[in-house]
Amino acid sequence: MHVVGRAEIRISSNSTPRRYNPFMPSPLTRRFTLQDLRAARQSAGRVAMLTCYDFTTAQLMQRAGVPSLLVGDSAASVILGHESTLPVSLDFMIELTAAVRRGAPLALLIGDMPFGSYQGSVGQGVNNVCRMVKLSGCDGVKLEVAEGHLKLVRRLADAGVAIVAHLGLRPQAVGLLGGYRYQGRTADEAMRIVTLAQRMEKAGAAALLLEAVPAVVAKAVVDRTTLPVIGCGAGKHCHGSVVVTPDLLGWTARKPRFVPDLGDPGRPIDEIFGEYVRRINEKLYPADEHDYEMPSDQQADFAARLKG
Ligand code: KIV
Numbered sequence: 151m152h153v154v155g156r157a158e159i160r161i162s163s164n165s166t167p168r169r170y171n172p173f174m175p176s177p178l179t180r181r182f183t184l185q186d187l188r189a190a191r192q193s194a195g196r197v198a199m200l201t202c203y204d205f206t207t208a209q210l211m212q213r214a215g216v217p218s219l220l221v222g223d224s225a226a227s228v229i230l231g232h233e234s235t236l237p238v239s240l241d242f243m244i245e246l247t248a249a250v251r252r253g254a255p256l257a258l259l260i261g262d263m264p265f266g267s268y269q270g271s272v273g274q275g276v277n278n279v280c281r282m283v284k285l286s287g288c289d290g291v292k293l294e295v296a297e298g299h300l301k302l303v304r305r306l307a308d309a310g311v312a313i314v315a316h317l318g319l320r321p322q323a324v325g326l327l328g329g330y331r332y333q334g335r336t337a338d339e340a341m342r343i344v345t346l347a348q349r350m351e352k353a354g355a356a357a358l359l360l361e362a363v364p365a366v367v368a369k370a371v372v373d374r375t376t377l378p379v380i381g382c383g384a385g386k387h388c389h390g391s392v393v394v395t396p397d398l399l400g401w402t403a404r405k406p407r408f409v410p411d412l413g414d415p416g417r418p419i420d421e422i423f424g425e426y427v428r429r430i431n432e433k434l435y436p437a438d439e440h441d442y443e444m445p446s447d448q449q450a451d452f453a454a455r456l457k458g
Contacts, residue, residue, distance in 0.1 A: 307354025
């Protein structure tokens with residue numbers, strides 16, 4: 151029996167020792183912090199992150215040794231059944247993030263700011279991010295960023311908030327992007343991502359998250375910034391990797407190509423989480439087969455522009 155606060159949940163019986171199983175995860179034993187994420191960058195280590203939306207799964211993830219959790223606004227789709235992430239409210243995201251905090255007090259916990267909660271003005275963004283931090287107990291907050299958010303990131307960094315700047319495919323901008331297409335396919339697009347990443351670092355972002363970009367673009371960001379970079383379909387050069395957990399578990403209708411195939415979906419869930427952590431720690435995932443392509447002429451142009 152595991153006891154956390156006033157809630158109790160039976161997640162396994164300790165009385166029957168399991169036979170040795172190399173895929174059995176080891177639980178987190180101390181708090182994983184932003185400093186640990188930075189250290190991973192310094193030591194060329196890799197950090198596993200999963201999305202999480204509830205107390206019970208958060209307990210399982212902490213027990214499986216998942217060091218960092220993102221309460222993504224993908225909750226709009228995988229929890230509420232919406233077609234996009236746009237409809238989810240800030241109050242709902244705060245409630246979920248607080249539940250995950252209660253379930254995984256040791257994990258590095260990132261809350262996600264939903265569409266409409268920070269786009270109105272710097273003041274609105276600062277107030278809403280502070281609400282998220284105060285009410286949920288998260289360690290940092292993720293924002294899908296464009297040039298127009300530099301001032302907000304600077305203000306939040308001045309206030310001491312750890313901001314994860316999300317670049318590349320930004321699902322909240324699906325209207326503008328015209329669909330969920332991977333980003334950084336052309337040298338122009340790739341250069342815009344690299345430049346914005348550098349500006350976000352200068353503005354005070356604590357980490358970067360790159361979603362659905364070719365590995366060469368992620369590598370350029372890694373090489374030209376000093377921040378930890380978490381990839382979500384961004385290849386093997388990033389310092390951490392995140393996927394949407396229901397995709398990992400094979401519960402969603404269409405799994406993105408970069409989500410690892412961990413074999414038998416009938417496996418115990420904590421084993422699947424543990425195996426995900428192991429593959430990232432041992433640099434087995436992401437592999438080249440998970441990469442998005444950049445056409446070779448664009449790659450040559452991108453390489454030339456990076457040099458020039
Ligand atoms: O909302 C989310 O789950 C995300 C991840 C896909 C990175 O932003």
